[in-house]
Amino acid sequence: MRIVWGPAYELGILVIDQQHKRIVDYINDLDRLVDQPDAQLGVARVLYDLVDYTESHFSFEEALMERAGYKSLDDHHHKHRQFTFHIESLLRRNDEGEVVAQELLRLLERWLLHHILEEDGAYADEVRDFINSIGRERLGGWVNDNLRKHFRVV
Numbered sequence: 174m175r176i177v178w179g180p181a182y183e184l185g186i187l188v189i190d191q192q193h194k195r196i197v198d199y200i201n202d203l204d205r206l207v208d209q210p211d212a213q214l215g216v217a218r219v220l221y222d223l224v225d226y227t228e229s230h231f232s233f234e235e236a237l238m239e240r241a242g243y244k245s246l247d248d249h250h251h252k253h254r255q256f257t258f259h260i261e262s263l264l265r266r267n268d269e270g271e272v273v274a275q276e277l278l279r280l281l282e283r284w285l286l287h288h289i290l291e292e293d294g295a296y297a298d299e300v301r302d303f304i305n306s307i308g309r310e311r312l313g314g315w316v317n318d319n320l321r322k323h324f325r326v327v
């Protein structure tokens with residue numbers, strides 16, 4: 174099922190919204206590829222890019238929460254870790270020759286959308302207030318440094 178990105182998914186934190194949208198684009202790419210015959214190679218590539226990007230996003234997001242002094246960071250980190258653990262076990266099964274793309278796709282759709290709406294939604298107010306209090310311009314340098322630090326490809 175194709176996910177249509179819209180304001181309902183936005184947290185009002187531009188750099189995070191852009192990353193979430195990119196993850197949704199990856200999920201939609203995977204969704205498009207997964208039912209096509211002979212798509213195994215394309216599926217595998219998108220799958221690896223998506224997992225890599227999602228893990229980079231998690232560490233960037235956690236760094237931003239830490240910078241903002243978000244109190245429930247430990248909890249949030251734990252949720253990211255559980256999810257990463259789950260998708261990495263699916264990737265291992267994929268490497269062993271099992272066809273897991275559908276299962277992974279359903280997991281991503283279900284988990285990520287829930288996570289963006291619920292758990293990320295829970296930090297949004299606090300992080301937004303923090304950004305407003307120090308000013309977007311002052312955060313700009315931090316954002317650029319941390320994009321370079323956490324992402325292989327920005």
Ligand SMILES: [Fe+2]
Pocket residue numbers: 234249253288292293
């Ligand atoms: Fe998150």
